[in-house]
Amino acid sequence: MGILEGRALSKRFGGRLAVDDVDFDLEDGEILGLIGPNGAGKTTLFNLISGAITPDSGAIAFEGKSVGGLAPHRLCRLGIARTFQKAKNFPGLSVYDNVLTSAQFGKKGRSDAAAREMTERTIEFVGLGPFLGKSVTDLPLAGQKRLEVARALATAPRVLLLDEVMAGLNPSEVGGAMELIAMINESGVAVIMIEHVMKAIMGVCGRVMVLHHGQKLAEGAPEDISRNPAVIEVYLGGRRA
Ligand SMILES: Nc1ncnc2c1ncn2[C@@H]1O[C@H](COP(=O)(O)OP(=O)(O)OP(=O)(O)O)[C@@H](O)[C@H]1O
Ligand SMILES: [Mg+2]
Known part of the structure; x- marks a missing residue:
């Protein structure tokens, strides 16, 4: 059984379906990469998981129990922690x-x-x-x-959600961040990481999920994702990762 599961999650902002009928599973101990173009719905999915916003429909389970609708502080105490795309340090x-x-x-x-x-x-x-x-x-x-x-x-936490912790870092700092994420994972924490730095995604993640216009476009091993024609078309701009 996965440590974290989302089923048929949807979230609409006005006329825009930011997250559209998304299923996901996170296995205990794995690192799942979450990629997709700007505006694909990645951060919105984290906001749904962490309780910052409530889904319009769908279900989320943590360690086999429904956690849909719980407030962020309760989810954090249960063991789901996150970082923010724009750091929120004091x-x-x-x-x-x-x-x-x-x-x-x-x-x-x-x-x-x-x-x-x-x-x-x-x-x-x-x-x-x-x-x-x-x-x-x-x-x-x-x-x-x-x-x-x-x-x-x-x-x-048991589950850590990382939202672009490598954005703006130089290549050597990216290498350091990759090592840190591997260490965190080895200490027993399951990770979902949103990242645009493809080298990091390919080097650290056991599995990758791709969002596009709020929908799951593809999911699989990093090497398969980097060869997937639909992913190359929408995300990699015709380039191989
Ligand atoms: N609170 C909000 N109110 C209205 N629209 C929102 C809100 N949050 C996100 N959106 C919209 O939902 C869509 C998905 O945004 P989201 O931030 O989840 O994308 P993202 O995949 O994280 O993109 P990026 O890679 O640029 O961070 C975008 O069109 C965005 O403008
Ligand atoms: Mg984002």
């Missing part, structure tokens, strides 16, 4: 306090000492140790993206 707080906020929130009943321990461990894990006491505004873009990931991880 600019007035230090790197440490940004992550502490998540560690204190994530698990009911976690003691203050345990939350602090989790905060330090998570900051080290994502490679931000040298910036622990620094202000968010001191971080370069790659660091801000890592902090966004750290805030999600400090809630101790």
Whole structure:
């Protein structure tokens, strides 16, 4: 059984079906890539899964139980964490306090000492140790993206939704982010990653799902997706990944 399942999910904004009758499955322990052109509905699908918006129709199950309609904070405490395409770090707080906020929130009943321990461990894990006491505004873009990931991880998720954490990074930073995502996955977290950086999708994901105009266009192994004529047509602009 998948850890996360969506069935016949739809979401309309005015005249536009942003997500149109989408089914998806995430297996425990896998990394699923979510790709598609701008406006394909990728972030909207994350918004549906994370409870930021409610679907017009369809169902979502986490660990076999229906979670449709739950508020974002409840879904987060159950074990579904996300990052945002535009990082939502708290600019007035230090790197440490940004992550502490998540560690204190994530698990009911976690003691203050345990939350602090989790905060330090998570900051080290994502490679931000040298910036622990620094202000968010001191971080370069790659660091801000890592902090966004750290805030999600400090809630101790089972499923992590990553929305373009590599956007704007240089090739060496992309390589570092790929390593980090693999480490997160090896620690037992199932991941769905939205990414336009095809090299990263192909290098990290076990499976890829393609959205186009809100609909699922294709799904399969990365090497099959990169050879799929319909995907090449709409997304890769006639180029091979
Ligand atoms: N809150 C909203 N209100 C109205 N329309 C929205 C809203 N959120 C998304 N949309 C529209 O839904 C469609 C899908 O948007 P979405 O942000 O999910 O795309 P995306 O695949 O994440 O694109 P990108 O790669 O550019 O981030 C777009 O046409 C967008 O303008
Ligand atoms: Mg998006």
